[in-house]
Amino acid sequence: MGKRQTSLIVQLRSGHISLNLHLHRIHKSDTPHCPHCSLQGRRIPESVKHFILECPAYNVERFWLRGKVGRDANSLKALLAKEKMMKALVAYVDRTKRLRNIFGDAPPN
Numbered sequence: 713m714g715k716r717q718t719s720l721i722v723q724l725r726s727g728h729i730s731l732n733l734h735l736h737r738i739h740k741s742d743t744p745h746c747p748h749c750s751l752q753g754r755r756i757p758e759s760v761k762h763f764i765l766e767c768p769a770y771n772v773e774r775f776w777l778r779g780k781v782g783r784d785a786n787s788l789k790a791l792l793a794k795e796k797m798m799k800a801l802v803a804y805v806d807r808t809k810r811l812r813n814i815f816g817d818a819p820p821n
């Protein structure tokens with residue numbers, strides 16, 4: 713994996729990542745809640761788990777991820793366990809565009 717991918721995986725593992733739950737802890741966001749779910753009136757912390765496994769705003773991207781890795785798409789542990797899974801996970805994150813401000817767009821292969 714490249715430096716960009718590795719850095720993203722490290723952040724997903726640690727939870728020290730530019731999602732509202734973490735940003736709120738370090739006083740960089742007014743809210744710990746998911747911006748998409750907040751628009752639907754649901755106050756759900758934007759954790760790594762919510763972002764990767766649960767948020768309905770990314771159902772299309774998650775469907776794609778399932779096509780790539782099958783059932784392992786339902787488990788953060790599985791997604792972070794093997795290099796092949798991690799690559800698919802990074803591609804998922806790129807597709808959501810949620811962390812684009814931090815990581816930029818995916819580099820062309």
Ligand SMILES: [Zn+2]
Nearest residue numbers: 746748749767
């Ligand atoms: Zn959400």
